[in-house]
Amino acid sequence: MSQRVNLPADLVEWLAGVACDVDTGAVPAAEILPRLASAGLVRAGVPVEKGGTGGDIVDGIAAIAAVAEESLAAAFILWGQRTYVEYLLQSPNGVLETQQLGHILDGQVAGATGLSNAMKFLAGLEPLQIVAEADGDDLILNGKMPWVTNLRRDGFHVAAAVDQADGGPALVVTVSHNDEGLVRSDDLELMGMCSSDTAALTLTNVRIPRERIFSDNAGQWLPKVRPAFAGLQCGMSIGLARRALSEAGKIAGAGRSVLGEPTAHLIQRLDRAEARMYEGLRSHEFETNAVPLFEIRIELAEIVAEAVSLELQASGGKAYLAGPGRSFARRWREAAFVPLITPSLVQLKAALLERQAAA
Missing domain, CATH: 1.20.140.10 (Butyryl-CoA Dehydrogenase, subunit A, domain 3)
Incomplete structure (x- = not known):
């Protein structure tokens, strides 16, 4: 059975008017996430007690589908944001949820899913591209993420899977836009979907506390x-x-x-x-x-x-x-x-x- 979400009329009107310009990059990506968040779309499928509008993951999918009917680039941003929310909800690390969930739900900070490489790693398709070295209670990260969407210049958190230099299970961590040693490239020159804040990340001796671990067994x-x-x-x-x-x-x-x-x-x-x-x-x-x-x-x-x-x-x-x-x-x-x-x-x-x- 098909499940549908009715977007607010003003959002539909805006998306319909700018969709082609979003695709070509004529509309700044910075305008998109706040509009999606203010319409409550990031909260779809999130438990009410966590700040959401209730329902389940299907409601989150329906929200993304509704936006994609108007603009795939805008839906791509919403996918990154809502997927990051899911990581917070499903992580055993309650500290991360407490620190980040509210700002992600209201769109003040972008959430990016840098786990595409990890999903390919899980399927045996490629190795992980980031290595973590333990240094006391911290982790030192080195590596790259060649393609990540929703890296909002005003601020973002991005999930990443990392190998441990000294062996052991791979970890899933989060890094932030203002971490020293994290460099965001210019937006990638895409054929379309340009206003999606899609760029590459390079990590050079990025230090994060262990409290930033989503999971210690990827x-x-x-x-x-x-x-x-x-x-x-x-x-x-x-x-x-x-x-x-x-x-x-x-x-x-x-x-x-x-x-x-x-x-x-x-x-x-x-x-x-x-x-x-x-x-x-x-x-x-x-x-x-x-x-x-x-x-x-x-x-x-x-x-x-x-x-x-x-x-x-x-x-x-x-x-x-x-x-x-x-x-x-x-x-x-x-x-x-x-x-x-x-x-x-x-x-x-x-x-x-x-x-x-x-x-």
Whole structure:
């Protein structure tokens, strides 16, 4: 069953007006997070007693999907923020939650999920890129994060998985914008999604106290938070697919009625994939078996590609005109980004093949 969130009318109006400029970077990224937070979207699915609006992770996904219908770049920011919230909620370290959760929920500080590398590490796809060396009660971090979204220049916290130099389980920690030795690059020159505060981080002898550890055993903790990480990520695909299918349905007029059946079929596929994902998230099935979640992520990306293709066919030549086709061109670029979101579709498919070969 599809789950939807109705965004405030003023936010929908603003996003609709700036979506193309957000994509190209003409609108400052600094304007986006405060608007999303003031609309309460970061609080969706967060327990009321923790400062949220209640519900569960599905409500968080629905909020991201609703924003993605208007702007994938804005939804990408919300995904980073809301995923960081999930790390705070699921960490055994209550000190971090007490110190950071309120500021993250109200958007005063950005929360960035630098755990894409960690999720690939967990699936056996690549090594960790940061090393931690113990120094008394502190950790000294060295390494890099080549691609992180929501690194708001006004202030951010970013989660990172790190190897221990002296052996032992990998750790999950958080570093902050004002930590000495942490350097944020200029924004990456992306093809689209430009106003998303996406940059690289270099860590050179960054010292943090052990109180900044989310988990002292990444291999055990990450599988528990991976369903939220990937599920919230899937909200972006759901929203973009919905919008493209809605546009295709609106404009498929005379001479294009042949597109009605494939559009209806794709809507049914989207609804089934959503329902299957929500069922697995609520039953906690994906914590012990990530394969179905990987398969859903792959299917949603395929649905997005087919949806924008149907919108193109329904629009006809108008979609290729710079003026009338401006919003479609943005969605086309957004759809091209979906397979690349870490873990990429190629990486997920490779992981699935390895698991099948090992079975």
